Amino acid sequence: MTAKRKVGSSKEASNKPDHSNETIIAPDLPYRPSDPPDYRPRIGLIGCGGITGQHLNAYRNAKYDIAALCDVIRSNAEKRQQEYFPEADIYTDFRDLLARDDIEVVDITTHPEVRPPLIEAALNAGKHVLSQKPFVLDLDVGRQLVALADEKKRLLAVNQNARWAPHFSYAREAYRTGLLGRLHGVHVSKRWDHRWVAGTPFENIKHLLLYDFAIHAFDFVNYLLDGENPQKVFASTTRTSDQTLMPPLSANVTILYPHTQVTLTYDAATPYGQQESTYLAGNEGSIFSTGPHEREQTLTLSTKQGIAQPKLEGCWFPDGFHGTMGELLSAIAENRQPTNSAGQNLTGLATCFAAVHSAETGEVVVPGEVRRMPSPCD
Known part of the structure; x- marks a missing residue:
């Protein structure tokens, strides 16, 4: 009968160097937001409420092409236009924004109760979509929207900016x-x-x-x-x-x-x-x-x-907002699902x-x- 060897009892184990308390150079990891090198589509924003200042600040820093801003209250869209993207067009009806063939991506930032029909309309219009979080309030509605995105061969991502x-x-x-x-x-x-x-x-x-x-x-x-x-x-x-x-x-x-x-x-x-x-x-x-x-x-x-x-x-704000849109754009350019799908x-x-x-x-x-x-x- 062979005796069991105790862990750490051999000479080999006791002489093994322990570096666990030494200070080392931190690994260089790709934790910063990133963008595809050659893809800058025209983007539309639907909903211009309070948090969208963070969205648009990040997009301006990333040099994204924000072509249109939409809000049912025109003054909200005008305020964001003046602050961040003076050349962007303004709409109060999201259908007018979605009718533009030159806009490939939309960021939908409305409250979750009213967001699913907007996401559905955007996907049916052939747009890639970034949805504000929480994505949906009903898991079955979420499944239906994911299926619709797959059917339309469009990408649907969520702004989980953290x-x-x-x-x-x-x-x-x-x-x-x-x-x-x-x-x-x-x-x-x-x-x-x-x-x-x-x-x-x-x-x-x-x-x-x-x-x-x-x-x-x-x-x-x-x-x-x-x-x-x-x-x-x-x-x-x-x-x-x-x-x-x-x-x-x-x-x-x-x-x-x-x-x-x-x-x-x-x-x-x-x-x-x-x-x-x-x-x-x-x-x-x-x-x-x-x-x-x-x-x-x-x-x-x-x-x-x-x-x-x-x-x-x-910093989380505004880098988190850059990260979510950057990942969606990278996924479109690389023909893959975004990690924040x-x-x-x-x-x-x-x-x-x-x-x-x-x-x-x-x-x-x-x-x-x-x-x-x-x-x-x-």
Whole structure:
């Protein structure tokens, strides 16, 4: 009978050099937004509300050709025209914009309740589409739109802009290139003061944290673990003792994958000592990113080769908006599906819907069983 050898007991193992505490040069990873070198189509924007300033700022910096701006309130479109693209034409009827043969791509930024018919009309008009997030409020409607895009041989992508926040993007690329091995833990926490929504329409969204804010984390995790179906979700929300806003300002989510545990923690009534952190734990390496907010992050990559701290360039706003459109344009030029495709996005949405239902009922929910997002104002 052969005796079992204890791990680390041999001379060979004890003499093996350990470089894990050494400082090394950070790997050069393609985490910055990118564009196809020779493709600059004419783009139309449908919806000129508040967030579109970030869209158009990013597009101007990227030197995109924004040919038309559309909003049912003409002054909204005129304001964006004066601020960012003075040569763009203005429309109040989206059908007039879609009738233009020279416009190949449209960015649809309206509220989700009214967006699906606009996406359908744009695809039927032969346009490639970037949809604002959340993509849809009904998974079956989302499937129908994805099928329509395939039928029309057009690309349909979602503006999940947090994917191109520098710390999220570098972490994603580190995992994709194999530096972390197999993930067994993904943990995101944010402690900040979200009470700025007082007096805005956001304060009427019951699950503001899980629906409007955590949608970025659901998508980040969905993309990291693409191809692995989440099995169970449990979420809870709590009102802080002194809050006056209707939406609960504390939330926790646990998502179980076959071999990975995911936790999301939000404390949205924290006026002092604010912090955001992201931890990816793998069997060959880990990433820890932390800072007072998403615009100021220090990221540490730890592997057996040593410890690296890349100097991250850029900022979520406006780089995230450049990243989403740049990926769509690259996919069109390269005749492939974009990594932020609507079809890929649906799993993250299913997880979000499951989390909201879990918070409402106190039950563990299987993603995909809840097909519609409850009205955000219920």
